[in-house]
Amino acid sequence: MPTLDLREHARDLRPRIPNLPHLQHAALGTWKGRMINEHESSAVFEGLAKQFELAGMDASLVGEVKTFADEERRHGALCGAVVEALGGEALADVPERQAYPFHEDAKTPLEAALRNMLSICCLSETVAVALIGAERLEMPEGELRDLLTGIYSDEVGHSRFGWRVLADIAARLDDETKDRLGAYLVVAFEHLVDHELAHLPEASQPPPEGVAYGLCSGPDARRLFFDTLHEVIVPGLEQHGIPARRAWQKTRFASASA
Numbered sequence: 001m002p003t004l005d006l007r008e009h010a011r012d013l014r015p016r017i018p019n020l021p022h023l024q025h026a027a028l029g030t031w032k033g034r035m036i037n038e039h040e041s042s043a044v045f046e047g048l049a050k051q052f053e054l055a056g057m058d059a060s061l062v063g064e065v066k067t068f069a070d071e072e073r074r075h076g077a078l079c080g081a082v083v084e085a086l087g088g089e090a091l092a093d094v095p096e097r098q099a100y101p102f103h104e105d106a107k108t109p110l111e112a113a114l115r116n117m118l119s120i121c122c123l124s125e126t127v128a129v130a131l132i133g134a135e136r137l138e139m140p141e142g143e144l145r146d147l148l149t150g151i152y153s154d155e156v157g158h159s160r161f162g163w164r165v166l167a168d169i170a171a172r173l174d175d176e177t178k179d180r181l182g183a184y185l186v187v188a189f190e191h192l193v194d195h196e197l198a199h200l201p202e203a204s205q206p207p208p209e210g211v212a213y214g215l216c217s218g219p220d221a222r223r224l225f226f227d228t229l230h231e232v233i234v235p236g237l238e239q240h241g242i243p244a245r246r247a248w249q250k251t252r253f254a255s256a257s258a
Contacts, residue, residue, distance in 0.1 A: 039076025121162020
């Protein structure tokens with residue numbers, strides 16, 4: 001199993017944090033998980049940048065996506081810095097990285113790239129903005145909140161990028177392409193829900209002071225996740241002619257989250 005070692009990068013970034021020994025174990029688990037997820041996201045944006053190049057997208061857009069990969073690596077180091085500040089090590093065994101999906105079955109390289117852009121930016125990053133934004137609002141002022149604010153600001157940029165590019169391209173897509181993107185969303189939505197619920201355990205109910213470490217109520221976070229999906233993501237995609245509502249209704253989660 002590969003090892004992710006961010007100790008050298010993280011130790012110089014350690015924030016000053018509250019001393020809450022009874023929450024240390026839970027906080028270590030949370031921030032180490034974030035460290036892994038954020039660092040691994042860099043490879044996802046590297047894949048998207050390559051797809052944009054293959055699709056002949058403007059070089060400035062390719063450059064933006066490459067910058068996002070750099071930002072995700074930095075996010076990993078920042079989350080590792082919190083692990084170090086909590087008394088742990090920014091070191092973890094990680095699963096073998098799954099191959100980036102280039103969607104060779106898509107009709108065109110552009111359609112293949114749009115599948116992943118929707119999944120990454122319009123779905124995952126939009127959810128991240130909602131969840132991190134709520135966490136940041138509850139967190140007391142201090143260096144940890146400042147660290148989280150920096151991550152939040154970048155995630156806002158990643159999400160807005162996807163919606164901006166979609167708005168620009170959607171008018172040039174024919175109805176058949178939009179329908180195929182909608183069909184793909186069934187898979188994307190199910191992957192999103194599986195991933196988010198795995199990281200938002202329903203049994204997680206930290207005490208009120210847990211907000212100082214960014215620990216959130218699992219049920220509250222799940223409600224916010226589904227609200228974001230139903231009230232922001234699905235209507236936003238529909239606005240650009242992508243049949244997201246129909247796609248959601250075809251997922252195995254549709255009735256459970258209604």
